Amino acid sequence: MTDFLLELRSEEIPARMQAGARAELEKLFRAQLSAAGLEAGDLTIWSTPRRLALIARDLPEATAAVSEELKGPRSSAPPQALEGFLRKTGLRQDQLEDRDGVYFAVIDKPGRATAEVLAEAIPAIVRAFAWPKSMRWGKESASSESLRWVRPLSGIVAIFGEELVPCEIGGIASGFATRGHRFHCPGEITIGSAADYAEKLRACHVIVDHEERQAIVRDGAAKAAADAGLTLVEDEGLVIENAGLTEWPVPLLGRFDEAFLEVPPEVIQLTARVNQKYFVVNGADGKLANGFVCTANIDAKDGGAEIVAGNRKVLAARLSDARFFWEQDQKKTLAQHAEKLANITFHEKLGTVADKVGRVAKLAEWLASEGIVPNCDPALARQAAELAKADLVTEMVGEFPELQGLMGGYYARAEGLDDAVADAIRDHYKPVGQGDDVPIAPVTVAVALADKLDTACAFFRIGEAPTGSKDPFALRRSALGLLALIQRNNLRLPMNGAIEKHMLRVKTDFAVSHGQSALALVDFFADRLKIQQRENGVRHDLIDAVFVLGGDGDIIPLLARVKTLQAFMATEDGTNLLAGYKRAANILKQAGEVSGTAAATPPTDADAALLAALDAAEPAASAAVAEERFTDAMAALASLRAPIDAFFDGVMVNDPDETIRAYRLGLLSRFTGAVHGVADFSKIEG
């Protein structure tokens, strides 16, 4: 059993692609070996910016010899059949075995040396390697067929045991030589085997194990901060990125001018993280402090003083830009910024962002004044909606689009606007995804809901509903956000009417009528709600049983009813009632059109008992439903269980007497009707 080492060296591989590259290398290596009949077994895969490495342990020296047996034609078959079989197997007739009148070819395949398999596998892996983006380079790139790699491929080390696995691709031949750290040890170093690879590189200032480098960045950055009495703001994404940018990571703490702290902390953190890949730190008070941690790739001769000074200067320039934006943006009010929204196209068929803002403002105001969002001042809702998108045209959001909302919130507060307005501007994009906070502040809820509902209406109005896997405007996510807002805040929104009304506000030349698009959107929301409920463990048949009843699109009572129904169906009363319902429905179905006059009075006591139960249960159930006391409604239905069971036990519905039969069918019809008043039991499984 022998270990195999493969190193693919390249010019700097983007940090964000390294994890994917490791997975790709493993996948392709296993596939190549398994095609040759070898099990790859235990693999170690490492990456640095300049190399991908793979160590496969305990590979056999050769693949196993296999003997393949092929059944041929009968010996009595016409000669053409035999000739065909010989051609196929490459054998002569005397090499075939005749077993009871049937030819068999036995082909022995000797095992292949594993080294040989590997020598073929390496070029195949390199050629098949899928990078997110790849390129051509060098003089070979004069041809369209030249090798593609993420950046120029510069060397291959392939050693099986202690022997070279000779292979060549794109003019690069495998060898024992690799290179150490670009600056500390740029010369060639010779690798003996998989066993000394990592240690030899370590001696040449390369830590090839990405997880080890990540640990150095993570712990080193935390320690650098702690040594200065600060706390690192953890950021695993930055840990991985910095480990992917270095072969010898050295975290270093630097300071920036305290005066920059007047800029919002999110801006400082984003500037440091996105532009410079620095960590930020908190002071003892838990607030952002004027420090940063950068990760160098060398053990600098001066301990890193020059590096820190240089990075500090770059960060200062970035932060002055940010402060410039911060000050510049505040020279205008948000209302003044918002004027520019008239120049920004929202969608070519839907006009400008200003048009959208106008619609959202009307809708938010209506949600507040109708009391749909309770305790919400309509004027504040309107104001917040009118200003919510203003930060899109500020310098800061132009520079950092991910700060949309947040900056508007800061600017609103700095302007002295009502806190509720500032909060609404800040949070109106929420909830952004599952697990995100759902707003509860009334003004925020009104604006967030109006914004999402308007987006959905607008795109449905121009026929841009999501189809299959295509959802270019993220309407499904937006719908989920809207449903979460309604549910979290128990909002009583008659969605159907609201949609129809709002659709009229969307001005477009597009051909879909507003009525049609409103219907499509109502269906879309119902679908999203069903999917959301199903994911939360609600039985889909119970959802159907309630949803089929329709309504005005107010989802709160709908969901309450489903929930109560699910609880009811888990009781014995529930299951028995369902059995009774199914029996009644079957009989009614078989009976078809009921003919003849029904008897005027209950023919038996069992009939009378059911009649009495229905007389009591029907008004009780419908009153309970009307008042959304769904537990009471279920209890009213439960009161029918004993009488219906007794009815089926005691009487024959299809009595020979037509008037009795008609009477009983009438009773059953009332019974199913009463049940339907609460939920359509025909949709329930079981």
Place this chain on the structure above:
Amino acid sequence: MRRRWANAAAIFCTCEGIPAVADGADKTPLSFQDMILTLHSYWSARGCAILQPYDMRVGAGTFHPATTLRSLGPEPWNVAYVQPSRRPTDGRYGENPNRLQHYYQYQVILKPSPADLQEQYLGSLAAIGIDPLLHDIRFVEDDWESPTLGAWGLGWEVWCDGMEVTQFTYFQQMGGFDCKPVAGELTYGLERLAMYIQNVDNVYDLRFSDAVGDVAAVSYGDVFLENERQFSKWNFEVADTDTLFAGFKAAEEECKRAIAANVPLAAYDQAIEASHLFNLLQARGVISVQERANYMARVRDLAKGSCKAWIDSQSERWTAKYPGWTL
């Protein structure tokens, strides 16, 4: 933590180590012009023809036809030059220490890209006094794309202690055509590098030239501060937009005429002109967000048309000289 790993290593590095950079502690850093002269002699010694700046207003060294047109086709091409670059919207009336509406790029094109391009580049940094064991040099992913040239490439921005000092690109396409073979492009931001080497915080404080005898040193501000003030004002406030619009249209027409007349080099000049006028119109704030994409597409069409005409005019010669070469 670093020491821990060094001790843990049982084997020692046997490689030769990096050639020592001349210890610059007691040496005055290069002036702006000496930095340029040093780069010139560095790249000249590596076989580059040292060209002069193109005599038109352009936004970057990449617009020089020595890059745009010459990166197409099979012929080897190794050149280096300084290109004054104009970015009207970056003007700050001389009041920002880092931003200029006119600055210099140092551009190197090596076609086909040599296998040791990174090493050659790092050698040039050492030549102008950057010690890679004192400063943190990093290659950080940066995919380059020029929508107005219909060009893209893969490479990095090179960081020195966190500052981007060079754009390093392997051209994949130019004017919508595959680069065969691929050219390596190095674009040094000269002012940034000089600020770094001279350790100054304000671009106008850079030493442009050194004092010699009775002749005093000249600062970058001596040369360019007034230019920044006047051109920022002209770019943002004064330039007559009707004239600019008319100029754009005229350049567009002339470019098409030149393409039709099979003089692609002249056509490309007009594409450059249109591109710069578009930049000025942007600075004047008269191009709306919606119109912007449309103008960029028009410039791209001119650049692509010029590249295509250039290829058409040369391909017979190229295929005769390089049998087997195809577009």
